[in-house]
Amino acid sequence: MTTKSLPSSDYRKRLREIAKTLQHTMPSPKMELDHRSPWELLVATILSAQCTDQRVNQVTPSLFQHYRRPAELAAAHLPELEQRIRSTGFFKNKAKHLVACAKAVTEHFSEQVPHTMEELISLPGVGRKTANVILGTAFSQPSIVVDTHVKRVAKRLGLTRSDNPDLVEQDLQQLLPKSQWTAVSQRLLLHGRYVCLARKPQCATCSVYRHCPWKEKGLQ
DNA sequence: ATCCCGAGGG
DNA sequence: CCCTCTGGAT
Incomplete structure (x- = not known):
């Protein structure tokens, strides 16, 4: 099985475009767990x-x-x-x-x-x-949360090939400047929750469909 | 790799 | 019925 990968600069560029698109879809992503401290x-x-x-x-x-x-x-x-x-x-x-x-x-x-x-x-x-x-x-520190949603979205968008959350986190870290870690991972999460659903991805209404190598076909 | 475990959707 | 939902410990 050949794993010919693009230069990471190409991945960076693609993720940057995806991030920009999601920024329009979700201008201010908010944490949905209620809390006061x-x-x-x-x-x-x-x-x-x-x-x-x-x-x-x-x-x-x-x-x-x-x-x-x-x-x-x-x-x-x-x-x-x-x-x-x-x-x-x-x-x-x-x-x-x-x-x-x-x-x-x-x-x-x-x-x-x-x-x-x-x-x-x-x-x-x-x-x-x-x-x-x-x-x-x-605490407003740069962080990338890799949960089941982020993992699924990152894989489908071709931003990682790993199933290991720690490695997915590393892959995303390398593709983004620290200043964008928190906001981008939060948008990927919400995108997974509301659009790129596990069982029935809403490809017809997906704002980053044109960047997606997976579309509705592939396996995971 | 396996266990924990309820609730809701398809 | 089966799958999924912001995982972590053993």
């Missing part, structure tokens, strides 16, 4: 694994009212917490992670959400994807 965003993001933002937003208001600070969540009664977040799926894992994470934030970081990648992924239940959400949205 870095801590609330962290909790919401942990809950969002394999679950829609809409469902998370349905659960978090009463959750944040009941557990107001990291120290309160750290002391939560596990079965009760499980019931409060049940509808987000994976609730036993998520409840365990949330309590452990709240303990770590309380004990090691004085109830303040840390703002480096290394510290963030040291927290239970926090991987690279979650950490990048926090860095980009709560």
Whole structure:
């Protein structure tokens, strides 16, 4: 199988055109997880694994009212917490992670959400994807979030060939100046959520159709 | 590689 | 029924 690749400058140019088009489609992409602080965003993001933002937003208001600070969540009664977040799926894992994470934030970081990648992924239940959400949205640091949507869109647009999220992140990092990381990855995400759907991509209304080598044909 | 797990769409 | 939804830990 030959893997003849274009010079990366060509990929850069293509991604730049895609980014410009998406900028018109989505002038100001917004984070769709409701939150009022870095801590609330962290909790919401942990809950969002394999679950829609809409469902998370349905659960978090009463959750944040009941557990107001990291120290309160750290002391939560596990079965009760499980019931409060049940509808987000994976609730036993998520409840365990949330309590452990709240303990770590309380004990090691004085109830303040840390703002480096290394510290963030040291927290239970926090991987690279979650950490990048926090860095980009709560702390305005350049970050590329590679979730299921970004991975799918990047592959279909021919911006990466990898299935490994970390490698997809690296590929996109190399194709973009840091100043554009956060906004572009957020637009790719929303494009995946609303247009480039997993099962039924809306190619007829897709604004970057002309840049897409995949169109509706290919395999992933 | 496998497990966790509910809800909604097709 | 099957697939998908902002993954992470073992």
